[in-house]
Amino acid sequence: MTKPESEWTWKELPIGNVVLEPGNASQYRTGDWKTLKPVLNKELCIHCGLCYIFCPDMAYSLKEEGYFIADLFYCKGCGICAKECPTGAITMVLEEEEK
Amino acid sequence: MGKRVGMEVSIAAAEAVKQCNVDVVSAYPITPQTHIVEHLSELVANGELDAEFFCVESEHSALSVCVGAAATGARAFTCTSSQGLALMSEITYIASGLRLPMLMIISNRTLSAPLSIWNDHSDAMSIRDCGWIQFFVENGQEVYDHVFVAYRLAEDRKVLFPVIINMDGFILSHVIEPIELIEQEKIDQFLPPYQPLHRLHPDRPVTMGAFALPSIFAEAKKAEEEALRSSMPKLLEVLEAFGDMTGRYYHLIETYKAEDADTLIVTMGSCGETASVAVDKMREEGRSAGLVKIRLWRPFPFEAFKNVTLRAKQLVVIDRAISAGACGPVASEVKAALYGEAQRPSVYNFVAGISGRDVTPRDFIRMVDKAEIEIEEGNKEGFEIYGVRE
Numbered sequence: 016m017t018k019p020e021s022e023w024t025w026k027e028l029p030i031g032n033v034v035l036e037p038g039n040a041s042q043y044r045t046g047d048w049k050t051l052k053p054v055l056n057k058e059l060c061i062h063c064g065l066c067y068i069f070c071p072d073m074a075y076s077l078k079e080e081g082y083f084i085a086d087l088f089y090c091k092g093c094g095i096c097a098k099e100c101p102t103g104a105i106t107m108v109l110e111e112e113e114k
Numbered sequence: 115m116g117k118r119v120g121m122e123v124s125i126a127a128a129e130a131v132k133q134c135n136v137d138v139v140s141a142y143p144i145t146p147q148t149h150i151v152e153h154l155s156e157l158v159a160n161g162e163l164d165a166e167f168f169c170v171e172s173e174h175s176a177l178s179v180c181v182g183a184a185a186t187g188a189r190a191f192t193c194t195s196s197q198g199l200a201l202m203s204e205i206t207y208i209a210s211g212l213r214l215p216m217l218m219i220i221s222n223r224t225l226s227a228p229l230s231i232w233n234d235h236s237d238a239m240s241i242r243d244c245g246w247i248q249f250f251v252e253n254g255q256e257v258y259d260h261v262f263v264a265y266r267l268a269e270d271r272k273v274l275f276p277v278i279i280n281m282d283g284f285i286l287s288h289v290i291e292p293i294e295l296i297e298q299e300k301i302d303q304f305l306p307p308y309q310p311l312h313r314l315h316p317d318r319p320v321t322m323g324a325f326a327l328p329s330i331f332a333e334a335k336k337a338e339e340e341a342l343r344s345s346m347p348k349l350l351e352v353l354e355a356f357g358d359m360t361g362r363y364y365h366l367i368e369t370y371k372a373e374d375a376d377t378l379i380v381t382m383g384s385c386g387e388t389a390s391v392a393v394d395k396m397r398e399e400g401r402s403a404g405l406v407k408i409r410l411w412r413p414f415p416f417e418a419f420k421n422v423t424l425r426a427k428q429l430v431v432i433d434r435a436i437s438a439g440a441c442g443p444v445a446s447e448v449k450a451a452l453y454g455e456a457q458r459p460s461v462y463n464f465v466a467g468i469s470g471r472d473v474t475p476r477d478f479i480r481m482v483d484k485a486e487i488e489i490e491e492g493n494k495e496g497f498e499i500y501g502v503r504e
């Protein structure tokens with residue numbers, strides 16, 4: 016979308032509310048739904064990629080140093096990555112308590 | 115002039131759908147609609163109609179197939195009755211919300227319980243608010259004619275709404291009537307091939323039926339509501355164009371001997387013809403009676419309705435369904451239409467002919483007698499189910 020949906024007037028909406036721009040869901044910030052965010056302890060991480068595989072929102076991607084990092088623009092804070100991590104390297108932390 | 119032939123009304127409806135050269139027919143059998151799709155299935159099997167005929171597992175799927183087909187730009191048709199329509203109801207709101215043109219004929223039948231196969235309007239009223247353009251027609255010729263009107267209207271870029279034609283089950287669907295068929299060349303001129311505004315196609319991907327948050331839902335519904343209301347001029351234009359082609363000019367509200375009448379019967383659907391016989395009899399007796407017939411149920415033609423009813427003293431509104439705990443749905447619309455007027459007729463409401471019980475001209479006269487007496491005695495807004503054994 017070219018602007019946030021809260022700014023659209025009824026006259027501007029395409030007939031039938033068709034979304035004409037393919038793939039524009041990537042512009043939608045689902046990250047602000049969360050209360051808990053995943054924090055990675057790199058010392059415990061074994062680079063297995065299970066967080067990347069299990070993440071239902073495909074928020075994880077492989078970064079340069081070989082760590083899988085969640086993009087907090089998309090991460091909804093479900094905690095599946097923390098639950099599945101075999102070494103307990105991911106903990107879910109209240110966003111405002113992050114240090 | 116087209117050829118006039120004796121034909122079962124359901125077959126005439128199917129022939130009209132064939133003449134519209136639909137791409138997709140999807141339906142599930144249910145009495146009394148079945149003859150329409152049975153005949154269409156024959157036409158497809160015989161190669162007379164080049165369309166996909168989908169035998170689906172339920173009415174929910176039947177309408178879903180039409181939604182999918184229309185989304186790809188196909189001209190789609192379905193029809194149903196009663197319980198089948200109830201099962202479709204979820205999808206009716208989706209078809210209109212997505213602004214997908216298509217046609218559904220409802221061969222109106224009572225909703226269970228008690229279980230019944232006979233005719234009334236309880237099925238149509240169950241989806242009254244689904245956002246489709248909704249017609250009620252009076253005879254076989256009107257069924258046949260409205261198929262062309264419906265597609266031309268639905269597919270117009272200024273409209274883009276699905277359309278329902280309500281025809282009374284058995285009373286119309288299973289009766290052989292003289293039908294004047296329209297030449298195919300005329301239909302091809304009247305109804306050009308469907309040119310969708312948006313459609314599902316890999317070359318130009320779009321998303322239909324996306325999620326809407328509370329921050330945008332009201333805007334979406336406002337746009338849909340404004341579009342439905344503002345389809346009225348196009349509706350009149352299409353009916354006018356159809357009249358120019360066939361000589362049969364239809365109006366949103368039809369009248370019969372109504373101009374100077376003190377008492378007006380208000381009907382919707384096939385019972386209008388019976389009521390006109392009753393009006394003739396009352397006129398012969400010197401009574402000031404007339405008839406108003408509602409053709410377009412949604413969007414409701416408030417102005418056209420007021421224009422022909424405001425000068426009457428009383429309206430006797432015949433409903434073929436009950437809005438449980440309130441009154442007949444037609445009467446409640448009629449009252450809403452008149453409420454803002456300082457001078458307005460009394461509205462007496464009868465629910466009559468539910469589940470196919472015959473309503474004869476004599477019954478209409480009795481209802482008028484009763485209403486006139488009750489109103490005279492001060493019961494100006496009465497409601498009753500007519501002809502019930504005490």
